[in-house]
Amino acid sequence: MKRIALVGFLASLGAILLVQPARARQEFVGQPLRRTMAVVGTPESFRADQVLVQFRDTVTEREASSLLRAVRAREARPARHARHFRVTLETETPVLETVRRLRGMPEVQYAEPNHVRRAFQASTFTPNDRLFRLQWNFRLIGAPRAWAIQKGKADVAVAVLDTGIAYEDFGPYRKAPDWGSQQFLPGWDFVNGDAHPNDDESHGTHVASTIAQATNNGLGVAGLAFDCSLMPVKVLDERGGGSDFDIAEALDYVTNFREGGKNPVRVINMSFGGGGFGETLAAAVDRAAQAGILLVGSSGNDDVGEVVFPASLENVVAVGAVDGRKQRAYYTSYGSALDLVAPGGDDSRDDDGDGVEDFVFQQTFDPGTALGGRYDAFVTLGFIGTSSSSPHVAALAALLFSQGIGDAHAVRAVMEQTAEDLGATGRDDQFGHGLIRPEKALSGLGLAK
Amino acid sequence: MRPHPAVLPLATLTFMAMAPVARAQCVGLDFEAGYRSLAATRSATAIFGSDGGFTLGGSAQYAHARGPFLRAGLRTFSKSGEKVFLQNASSPFYPLGFPLEAKITSFDLILGWRFRLGSKKRPSPLVPYAGIGLENASYKEESTVAGLLEKTDESKTGVQFVAGLEYRLPASFSLAAEFGYSKVTGILGVGGVSQIYGEDDIGGYRVMGRLGYRFPLGKRKGAPGKSTTPKPAPKKK
Numbered sequence: 001m002k003r004i005a006l007v008g009f010l011a012s013l014g015a016i017l018l019v020q021p022a023r024a025r026q027e028f029v030g031q032p033l034r035r036t037m038a039v040v041g042t043p044e045s046f047r048a049d050q051v052l053v054q055f056r057d058t059v060t061e062r063e064a065s066s067l068l069r070a071v072r073a074r075e076a077r078p079a080r081h082a083r084h085f086r087v088t089l090e091t092e093t094p095v096l097e098t099v100r101r102l103r104g105m106p107e108v109q110y111a112e113p114n115h116v117r118r119a120f121q122a123s124t125f126t127p128n129d130r131l132f133r134l135q136w137n138f139r140l141i142g143a144p145r146a147w148a149i150q151k152g153k154a155d156v157a158v159a160v161l162d163t164g165i166a167y168e169d170f171g172p173y174r175k176a177p178d179w180g181s182q183q184f185l186p187g188w189d190f191v192n193g194d195a196h197p198n199d200d201e202s203h204g205t206h207v208a209s210t211i212a213q214a215t216n217n218g219l220g221v222a223g224l225a226f227d228c229s230l231m232p233v234k235v236l237d238e239r240g241g242g243s244d245f246d247i248a249e250a251l252d253y254v255t256n257f258r259e260g261g262k263n264p265v266r267v268i269n270m271s272f273g274g275g276g277f278g279e280t281l282a283a284a285v286d287r288a289a290q291a292g293i294l295l296v297g298s299s300g301n302d303d304v305g306e307v308v309f310p311a312s313l314e315n316v317v318a319v320g321a322v323d324g325r326k327q328r329a330y331y332t333s334y335g336s337a338l339d340l341v342a343p344g345g346d347d348s349r350d351d352d353g354d355g356v357e358d359f360v361f362q363q364t365f366d367p368g369t370a371l372g373g374r375y376d377a378f379v380t381l382g383f384i385g386t387s388s389s390s391p392h393v394a395a396l397a398a399l400l401f402s403q404g405i406g407d408a409h410a411v412r413a414v415m416e417q418t419a420e421d422l423g424a425t426g427r428d429d430q431f432g433h434g435l436i437r438p439e440k441a442l443s444g445l446g447l448a449k
Numbered sequence: 450m451r452p453h454p455a456v457l458p459l460a461t462l463t464f465m466a467m468a469p470v471a472r473a474q475c476v477g478l479d480f481e482a483g484y485r486s487l488a489a490t491r492s493a494t495a496i497f498g499s500d501g502g503f504t505l506g507g508s509a510q511y512a513h514a515r516g517p518f519l520r521a522g523l524r525t526f527s528k529s530g531e532k533v534f535l536q537n538a539s540s541p542f543y544p545l546g547f548p549l550e551a552k553i554t555s556f557d558l559i560l561g562w563r564f565r566l567g568s569k570k571r572p573s574p575l576v577p578y579a580g581i582g583l584e585n586a587s588y589k590e591e592s593t594v595a596g597l598l599e600k601t602d603e604s605k606t607g608v609q610f611v612a613g614l615e616y617r618l619p620a621s622f623s624l625a626a627e628f629g630y631s632k633v634t635g636i637l638g639v640g641g642v643s644q645i646y647g648e649d650d651i652g653g654y655r656v657m658g659r660l661g662y663r664f665p666l667g668k669r670k671g672a673p674g675k676s677t678t679p680k681p682a683p684k685k686k
Binding site (some may be wrong): 145149300400403404405406407410413414417442443445446447448449 | 484489492493496505507530532533534535536537540541543546548549551588590592594596599601604636637639640641642643645
């Protein structure tokens with residue numbers, strides 16, 4: 001009798017299991033990034049007397065000189081770490097016509113205008129107080145929690161390619177007081193050609209402060225990766241403009257930098273862009289990426305559906321901006337090349353209700369007094385723009401390198417995989433993979449969760 | 450709809466339950482210890498540094514000396530590791546230094562068959578056996594990241610197969626070596642590194658040593674006991 005009951009029980013259980021619906025299987029599917037590239041240029045977007053040219057390997061120096069003379073070249077400056085030249089033309093020589101002539105020569109591998117990239121700075125605002133409570137941007141991405149996990153390590157450095165950094169007392173330049181004991185690696189000024197990449201515009205100092213402003217020192221505001229090191233690299237002049245040649249030179253400088261036999265620079269931030277595609281700059285970006293450096297760039301402030309160059313390159317993490325509501329900022333550019341978004345601010349909103357518009361506040365000097373040659377009037381200044389969102393991502397990348405993720409591709413992947421999915425489900429052109437989540441990125445994965 | 454993987458083992462169990470049986474029966478208690486290897490090999494290696502470790506447990510069974518047996522068991526398996534970051538299944542993993550503790554507690558119900566070696570009159574002390582059944586695996590994962598405790602607690606049921614060789618010792622003791630294999634899906638593969646590696650089975654194989662004690666039920670043929678034959682009356686002197 002007992003056996004009959006057992007047989008009945010087992011048969012019933014089998015019948016129940018037989019009609020159980022199949023469970024859907026979740027699969028991880030990666031998405032390839034798509035990039036937009038175009039060769040365009042207007043007279044305002046490149047140096048009026050310069051072209052960049054690279055000859056084929058088989059062309060001798062004498063042949064190259066002869067060809068350059070034929071296009072009215074006055075001077076040819078070779079790149080330090082690559083084979084291209086910056087060619088300065090005789091006065092009144094049309095750049096685009098010269099580029100066309102050079103491109104028609106079989107000895108020329110490529111020729112292009114020396115494009116000018118511009119810093120993204122939509123507007124500024126100076127509050128009266130200098131408190132962390134103003135940094136809604138860090139609260140939005142859960143920075144206080146992330147700092148409990150990782151504050152950065154001094155042997156991980158971020159190179160800030162910008163207008164320079166107010167990092168030393170030198171001549172008329174002064175070190176910003178809220179740098180504290182922040183470590184700076186020896187950088188270079190590619191605009192003026194010296195070893196003192198001091199900021200003469202204010203943009204670069206603000207961007208660098210978002211990354212590693214001294215924090216918990218009772219002064220000013222905080223930086224996201226404040227225990228990481230910075231490398232000041234000046235590629236933009238006092239008006240916020242810089243050429244492809246200088247930027248490419250700077251990228252190669254950072255790529256080939258060595259200290260103690262290794263390169264401590266793991267991340268490069270580029271809060272600038274514009275113009276058309278530049279092969280010289282693109283090649284330098286590729287060289288940096290191949291050397292294991294993660295490059296981060298601003299998507300642009302033109303509110304258009306195309307990410308600007310160089311952030312549009314596949315080897316650059318393109319960062320757009322969101323406001324305090326995690327909605328796309330009104331100025332941010334977007335598109336198929338957009339990878340991530342981070343706080344960039346909105347000067348028309350006060351979503352955290354602190355009585356101050358939602359700028360991104362960091363310490364830098366007053367750009368107004370800088371026009372008169374004074375670089376010592378330091379204030380906590382509010383910027384909005386993708387110039388401010390990009391350094392959030394660069395800083396998170398530095399924190400991830402500090403946490404022990406040694407590969408740039410992996411760092412990029414963790415930022416994308418752990419981002420808060422905004423907008424349409426999955427990656428989309430408005431928000432890319434979404435808003436960075438430092439805590440989630442730093443926490444890693446368990447076996448089941 | 451598709452049949453659950455447990456349907457086939459259940460059908461077999463049903464068939465075995467209907468089979469003719471020998472009469473000698475016992476209840477046994479076993480202590481088990483051995484090695485367990487997780488089927489989610491790559492995921493376990495990333496988190497723990499290896500895919501296996503020590504496991505122990507115990508079971509109770511109702512068995513015929515040569516014939517079917519029904520066994521209920523409980524086992525536990527614990528392992529320590531650390532959280533990692535993994536980009537994709539073909540990329541290296543990066544340990545992040547956050548400690549992680551995992552514990553699998555398995556409850557299983559097995560119906561099997563004990564086979565005879567040797568002749569009926571002189572059976573061998575070696576008893577091979579095999580069985581199939583259900584395993585309910587409870588998985589707990591805990592990790593602490595900068596003071597914040599993160600927990601996972603999931604439980605699922607799957608199927609398992611065991612095969613072993615028992616050696617009967619004097620005084621109702623027995624020793625056995627046993628191989629087991631289980632498949633339990635639904636806990637892994639939906640998050641963490643197991644999702645990236647595409648490993649959804651928290652089961653795996655185990656090799657166990659078993660020390661048991663048997664309590665006979667009822668009388669066995671030829672067993673000592675009270676005789677029913679009346680004793681002869683003592684002679685009167």
